[in-house]
Amino acid sequence: xxxxxxxxxxxxxxxxxxxxxxxxxxxxxxxxxxxxxxxxxxxxxxxxxxxxxxxxxxxxxxxxxxxxxxxxxxxxxxxxxxxxxxxxxxxxxxxxxxxxxxxxxxxxxxxxxxxxxxxxxxxxxxxxxxxxxxxxxxxxxxxxxxxxxxxxxxxxxxxxxxxxxxxxxxxxxx
Amino acid sequence: xxxxxxxxxxxxxxxxxxxxxxxxxxxxxxxxxxxxxxxxxxxxxxxxxxxxxxxxxxxxxxxxxxxxxxxxxxxxxxxxxxxxxxxxxxxxxxxxxxxxxxxxxxxxxxxxxxxxxxxxxxxxxxxxxxxxxxxxxxxxxxxxxxxxxxxxxxxxxxxxxxxxxxxxxxxxxx
DNA sequence: TCAGTTACGTCAGTGATGTTGACATATCCC
DNA sequence: GGGATATGTCAACATCACTGACGTAACTGA
Numbered sequence: 001x002x003x004x005x006x007x008x009x010x011x012x013x014x015x016x017x018x019x020x021x022x023x024x025x026x027x028x029x030x031x032x033x034x035x036x037x038x039x040x041x042x043x044x045x046x047x048x049x050x051x052x053x054x055x056x057x058x059x060x061x062x063x064x065x066x067x068x069x070x071x072x073x074x075x076x077x078x079x080x081x082x083x084x085x086x087x088x089x090x091x092x093x094x095x096x097x098x099x100x101x102x103x104x105x106x107x108x109x110x111x112x113x114x115x116x117x118x119x120x121x122x123x124x125x126x127x128x129x130x131x132x133x134x135x136x137x138x139x140x141x142x143x144x145x146x147x148x149x150x151x152x153x154x155x156x157x158x159x160x161x162x163x164x165x166x167x168x169x170x171x172x173x174x
Numbered sequence: 175x176x177x178x179x180x181x182x183x184x185x186x187x188x189x190x191x192x193x194x195x196x197x198x199x200x201x202x203x204x205x206x207x208x209x210x211x212x213x214x215x216x217x218x219x220x221x222x223x224x225x226x227x228x229x230x231x232x233x234x235x236x237x238x239x240x241x242x243x244x245x246x247x248x249x250x251x252x253x254x255x256x257x258x259x260x261x262x263x264x265x266x267x268x269x270x271x272x273x274x275x276x277x278x279x280x281x282x283x284x285x286x287x288x289x290x291x292x293x294x295x296x297x298x299x300x301x302x303x304x305x306x307x308x309x310x311x312x313x314x315x316x317x318x319x320x321x322x323x324x325x326x327x328x329x330x331x332x333x334x335x336x337x338x339x340x341x342x343x344x345x346x347x348x
Numbered sequence: 349t350c351a352g353t354t355a356c357g358t359c360a361g362t363g364a365t366g367t368t369g370a371c372a373t374a375t376c377c378c
Numbered sequence: 379g380g381g382a383t384a385t386g387t388c389a390a391c392a393t394c395a396c397t398g399a400c401g402t403a404a405c406t407g408a
Contacts, residue, residue, distance in 0.1 A: 020296040021303045022235065023338060024315075027322035029228075030334050032206045033249070034327045051394060054203075061196065067356060075207070080395055082357065104355045104404045122194040129195045132324035136317070141198075143310070143317035148201035150306035153208045160204050164197060223364055241385060254366055256386065278375045278384045 038128060039121040046091075046117070051076075051084045053121060059094055060110040060118035062163065066099070067106055073159065093117060212302060213295040220265075220291070225250075225258045227295060233268055234284040234292035236337065240273070241280055247333065267291060 039053055046052075058073055059065055067085075071078055085108075088094040093114030099105030110118055133141050152160055213227055220226075232247055233239055241259075245252055259282075262268040267288035273279030284292055307315050326334055 018304075019300075020293065021300040022296065024303050024319060024322070025231075025296060025299050026235075026334065026337060027319060027326070028206065028209060030330065031322040031325035032202065034330070035202060035325060037327075049393060057199075061200075068354095076394085077396065078356070079358080079397090083394080086357095099355090102355080102405070106356070119194065122196065122199060125199050126193075126195040128325060129198050130192075132321060135324040136320045140317050140321050143314050144321040145198060145201060146310045147306060147314050147318040147321075148198070148205040150309040151205035151209060151302060152201070153211075156204065156208070160200065163200060225365060242383095250365085251367065252385075253368090253387080257365080260386095273375095273384090276376070276384080278373095280385070 035125060035128060038124045042121060042124065048087070049084075051080070052088060055081065055084055055088060056093060056110065056114055056118050057122070058163075059088075059108045060115055063109050064097075064107045066108070070108065073163075088114070209299060209302060212298045216295060216298065222261070223258075225254070226262055229255065229258055229262060230267060230284065230288055230292050231296070232337075233282045234289055237283050238271075238281045240282070244282065247337075262288070 036050060040050065043049060043053055048056075054074055055070065058070060062069075067078070067081070071081055074081065085094065089096065092111055095109050095111050096106040097109065099107055133144075149157070149160075210224060214224065217223060217227055222230075228248055229244065232244060236243075241252065241255070245255055248255065259268065263270065266285055269283050269285050270280040271283065273281055307318075323331070323334075
């Protein structure tokens with residue numbers, strides 16, 4: 001495939017933004033780097049990478065997730081997913097069960113071991129978040145959630161909202 | 175360089191987090207994915223990737239940046255940096271000049287073409303940011319900046335602050 | 349029931365980005 | 379002049395993504 005340099009729409013008007021938000025751009029970069037850096041060090045000890053973390057996280061958060069739904073969340077190809085998922089299965093962090101109504105589906109569940117690791121990783125990230133929120137004034141948490149949610153592509157928000165919905169389910173059960 | 179994990183005040187008994195901040199963790203993931211996704215599509219047309227974007231961004235923002243300073247910002251090896259930097263040099267998006275006081279140094283500058291691309295990419299990200307901020311209430315911008323800054327590893331904040339300082343220089347000159 | 353679609357697995361090859369380790373070169377500083 | 383510093387480079391490798399093609403089992407509807 002060739003890069004179609006000459007084919008970019010010349011009529012791209014792109015109303016050129018009042019002033020680039022350099023500060024937020026850079027803060028976002030550094031904050032995210034450190035945010036994912038915490039789990040990275042732990043994952044290394046298990047022979048896992050970030051890809052494994054993402055899979056484990058969403059499976060643990062959404063018991064019974066199908067492969068198709070996971071692919072939709074992660075936005076990677078099934079070949080990419082399969083490699084890391086296979087390792088999580090072999091090492092006993094995730095398990096598959098046959099779909100209840102559709103036997104073609106593989107419903108994914110975190111094993112106790114997988115759940116423990118997922119929670120551990122989530123807690124390290126939570127520590128950084130809580131520390132950050134403690135440094136900031138009250139109301140920062142709500143503002144941060146609003147801002148991050150608004151940064152998400154509108155078309156994708158239903159998917160994200162559905163994951164959050166699932167959070168509510170879990171909470172109301174406890 | 176090692177992070178002095180073992181040297182933190184032992185009086186911190188690691189209170190194991192009240193409740194995992196699942197919502198913020200997931201929002202952060204999705205928001206960042208879309209935040210970097212915008213430039214990705216443009217970069218592809220130039221045969222560049224995210225690595226090129228990061229280098230170009232910080233060079234454009236900090237004219238005269240040295241290789242060592244850039245390595246410190248990006249936290250990658252010089253071999254990794256060299257590959258992408260070489261491409262940016264060859265394609266004429268960045269240029270090198272001899273250090274003024276130290277002739278071993280290569281001071282990096284964005285060319286006009288490089289500056290144009292860097293600004294273009296920053297503006298696409300700014301559009302998403304501005305749209306998000308417009309959706310949120312007043313005060314969200316300040317809160318978001320506070321939160322993201324607080325998420326950064328304290329030891330790294332001086333570096334980030336120095337970059338922001340440079341922003342101020344540029345502003346006061348304009 | 350049979351044909352088409354769907355859900356998933358897998359083989360093979362490639363590319364982008366990161367790593368470690370070793371070594372070369374030019375320059376600075378004492 | 380000798381050691382440290384700033385940078386460049388060669389080689390090998392790991393991770394995580396991609397495309398394309400093909401296989402299998404199970405659902406679905408005419």
